[in-house]
Amino acid sequence: MSSGRFDADVYARRLSAAAAATTSAGLAGLVITPGYDLRYLIGSRAETFERLTALVLPAAGAPTVVLPRLELASMKESVAADLGLDVRDWVDGDDPYRLVADALGGTPAATAVTDSMPALHLLPLARVLGVMPVLATDILRELRMVKEEAEIDALRKAGAAIDRVHARVPEFLVPGRTEADVAADISKAIVAEGHSDVAFVIVGSGPHGADPHHGYSDRELQVGDIVVVDIGGTYGPGYHSDSTRTYSIGEPSAEVAEQYSILRRAQRVAFDFVRPGVTAEQVDAAARDVLAEAGLADYFVHRTGHGIGLCVHEEPYIVAGNKLPLKPGMAFSIEPGIYFPGRWGARIEDIVIVTEDGALSVNNRPHELIVVPVS
Structure with missing residues (x-):
């Protein structure tokens, strides 16, 4: 364990447990923007800005990190590299919400988001997904408690x-x-x-x-x-x-x-x-x-x-x-x-x-x- 995060295997277990809980809830996946849930799942202290940074955790499939290219350094203290997570960076002019949808399978599906996701990201994400997400609180609360x-x-x-x-x-x-x-x-x-x-x-x-x-x-x-x-x-x-x-x-x-x-x-x-x-x-x-x-x-x-x-x-x-x-x-x-x-x-x-x-x-x-x- 470093002073900034736990060993990678701790986060690997958490990601696996979160995916299983997502499946049990009948959801297609989780979308976690910066905040305590993101820190819990991958040890990242990234901050929320007007440009979207998110961990996309499908119920079935590999996790993906979507983030602006200029924020790549914010993932260095996380376990993204240690766990070999797919990182999809984007630049101004790209549609990061489409990248999230693609990581979830590309079709409208019930999705949960962290309760700290700003409305400026929630609303365009809902538009691209074709469905209003629900809160991930009930999925993650048992793990975090x-x-x-x-x-x-x-x-x-x-x-x-x-x-x-x-x-x-x-x-x-x-x-x-x-x-x-x-x-x-x-x-x-x-x-x-x-x-x-x-x-x-x-x-x-x-x-x-x-x-x-x-x-x-x-x-x-x-x-x-x-x-x-x-x-x-x-x-x-x-x-x-x-x-x-x-x-x-x-x-x-x-x-x-x-x-x-x-x-x-x-x-x-x-x-x-x-x-x-x-x-x-x-x-x-x-x-x-x-x-x-x-x-x-x-x-x-x-x-x-x-x-x-x-x-x-x-x-x-x-x-x-x-x-x-x-x-x-x-x-x-x-x-x-x-x-x-x-x-x-x-x-x-x-x-x-x-x-x-x-x-x-x-x-x-x-x-x-x-x-x-x-x-």
């Missing part, structure tokens, strides 16, 4: 790297410094601890902690603040870390300590509930019920978790109404939170992977409210 060993290894390494960042956070939480100051230090630490890029940084101090997606601001940290730190980065071949811990600058009040202990129990109960066959909504309910029993239901304002991989947020979503049974290899966050508008908030988040008989957490920093001493 259930992680292979190489993906699990990347997620575990990403989790360990973000744990090392959280271990350094207390030294950054000094009264008088701004949230932005702390976020800058965290961003440097995310890269220093092994990530290739910073995905996001949330530093929510005091009343800002009651906004789950606050970000950071010029507010100065104060003694007595409860601080929500939610951070993540990109690791290795594009997989993500995402972990939240909550800090107290100085000793917390008895009320905060009590309510936080309930949140900690909710997070643990949800983790213990994870195993194959349990549904996503049942894990959400496990966390929610603990908070509801303590009268805190109204202060938990978001889902319990989201899948993670090439995207920070992807399926499966751990939310009420999602009856999807969990399977070994699924990876997602467990992150209940409590938010008191204008006062404070708290969240505890780990990334977990479903095993044959339970769950494995890739994050292993302490879950208690972390007290930062003040002089």
Whole structure:
């Protein structure tokens, strides 16, 4: 495995599985433009422009990459050459949509496209195909949700790297410094601890902690603040870390300590509930019920978790109404939170992977409210 992608055999298996899923769905093929699906299937980080770049994956037959001649270099980091994929380049004045149709067999046929395909490519493609494509989401979702060993290894390494960042956070939480100051230090630490890029940084101090997606601001940290730190980065071949811990600058009040202990129990109960066959909504309910029993239901304002991989947020979503049974290899966050508008908030988040008989957490920093001493 290189830092940019996995070994070619990983992508060969994915292409074969995607073709089989396409056949099972009764479709002629997939057309995948740049985005996470393309990166998943062939390791390409090509970008979307007004000129069409696409992987054409027929249900029966060899995959083809259609792309502008001036974008040939964008395929170098992919496995197109390693797998011997047919590359059909085109120049301005050619019809790339006809090349796609030819790669699919040349006759009108039901085709699926990635959900990130821009309308400027979808509409002319539909015109040439003679049929409006459907979304490939249902075809690829199962493949992307259930992680292979190489993906699990990347997620575990990403989790360990973000744990090392959280271990350094207390030294950054000094009264008088701004949230932005702390976020800058965290961003440097995310890269220093092994990530290739910073995905996001949330530093929510005091009343800002009651906004789950606050970000950071010029507010100065104060003694007595409860601080929500939610951070993540990109690791290795594009997989993500995402972990939240909550800090107290100085000793917390008895009320905060009590309510936080309930949140900690909710997070643990949800983790213990994870195993194959349990549904996503049942894990959400496990966390929610603990908070509801303590009268805190109204202060938990978001889902319990989201899948993670090439995207920070992807399926499966751990939310009420999602009856999807969990399977070994699924990876997602467990992150209940409590938010008191204008006062404070708290969240505890780990990334977990479903095993044959339970769950494995890739994050292993302490879950208690972390007290930062003040002089």
